[in-house]
Amino acid sequence: MSAIIDAPAKCELRSVIRFLQAEGHSAAEIHRRMSRVYGENFMSDGVAREWCRKFKDGRNDVHDEGGQGRKSVISDDLVKRVDSRVKENRRFTITALFTEFPEVSRSVLYSIVTEQLDYKKLCASWVPKMLTDGHKTGRMASALEFLERYHDEGGNFLKSIVTGDETWIQYDTPETKRQSQQWMHSNSPNKPKKFKQTFNNRKTMATVFWDQQGVLLVEFMEPGTTITAAVYCETLRRLRRAIQNKRRGKLTAGVVLIHDNARPHCWSNSTGSQTIWMGHFRSSAIQS
Template sequence: MELPLNATAKCEVCAVIRFLNAKGVKPVEIHRQLTEVYGQSCMDVKNVRKWCREFTAGRTEIHNEQRSGRPSISDETVTKVEENMCEDRRITLDALCILAPEVSRSTIHRILTEKLQYRKVCARWVPRMLIEHHKWQRVDSSCEFLCHYANEKDNFLDSIVTGDKTWVFHFTPETKQQSREWRHSSSSKLRKFKQIQSAGKVMATVFWDRKGVLLVDFKPAGTTINADTYCETLKKLSRAIQNQRRGMLSKGILHVNPRPHVTRQTVALLQNFGWNFITHPPYILDLAPSDYHLFPKLKEQLSGRQFFSDEEVKDEVQHFLKDMPQRLQKCIDRNGDYVEK
């Protein structure tokens, strides 16, 4: 039995189809003869029927028609799309299609992303719009801090006590990021219902230095933070430093608070303690360690958990803050591996 021939070109097979079709051979029989000579992979019966219909309709060409390929984009079209986009940075692709009807929607997207290297992004969220005065305050405060550090090095950092306050709610909903879980493509879609923070809450004021937390002072909801209440908290802080950091007060403590109270009563108390005070500018959330590291981690720990009293909230906050040095030691003991519990 002879081996089937290797069809070197598709036009050869099409020429055979044209010849047999002109003789009145049925497409199924043409396909049988083709596979008998050229093998099973030469052409399927569906394409044989298609070529027979076209040859019967009057086609004489046995080669495939030349395809146009990907349409070229003129420089005029690119300029037109860019000008319309620059006039309105929020313009949609559909709107650009109306302004440039000579090209398709996919072509406009290709012009913006591939040729012009644009991508549509959201604006970055910032707490406040800083005016020039605020910017200069931030620069002056940063320069003052770096000047102290350049002169005193680690002794300066050892003398810093910083503090901030935050609301801790009886219930804080999980974020969308926290609710993610592994799902198969065939699994049913998850639904996350909207939840709100509870009305019950406690204000926690936390003070710490390089060695750890010094004081956690709680205030119930409805408490007005004025000069009197703040001075009471500072007195508690002074006693905590005296008990936990013996000899630290004699060195001249440097008190830094992200949002200091600068009333005469507060300033007089700080002077009485002998604490140096560094001016702190407004709207410095991006530079405050509490807003950058401490409080977001605390809120993440409490998310999705329900507390039924202020005392439960206080106990959990205290447990979280006391557990921080232990978690660092666990990380060291595990040679840097993750600490899950």
């Protein structure tokens, strides 16, 4: 008796079925002959008959396609049509896409979108505000002027820059989960615990100005007040005094004040439009 071939590949079994059927053997005879070589449990009689019927109907491929032995429905034309629909509406859902391609399943559509077309669903990024063409032109002009001055003055120009910004500071600064980490054994009985706390929602705005050497001025806004033109001018006066005391000769040489146009430090001028503090000022610009 010949040796039994253990764990044959499915494509091997189907190839033998196709060969024997081509010789004119019946499905029952094919199953008996193969049972002597591959063992009685290599394939059920019903499955062998099903493959005989498939090859008789004209199937030539002995490999599985699209899972469960079915031929794959993914074609180049289908991929192109799905890609066209995706480009028309980037916020589509697989369910909505399914209504346009009912001939394929949702799982196939998801596979086409993520694997064939390599699309990924990304969220929009938050930005501080939408810049107008005037804002963009002003920023470009300032940037070009700064580059020209750096080219002409080099490191001295960088030393003359004073910049500032605002930030909200909470009255309570809770410890983060990462900050609470400790080195311990995994089987330690006294593992650290962190309890939920109710923190004070009060906060205050801090305005900070600094240059290449360090911080020049830190101010905290009084509760119940807002930043107006008068308040900001007073801040600039205090900044001038701070530069005068901490950086001897800096005002005489000239100060380049850079400030952006985020919401906390914008105000309306006489025409009602917002003024952007981004430019260069000599000592005379903050005299009074």
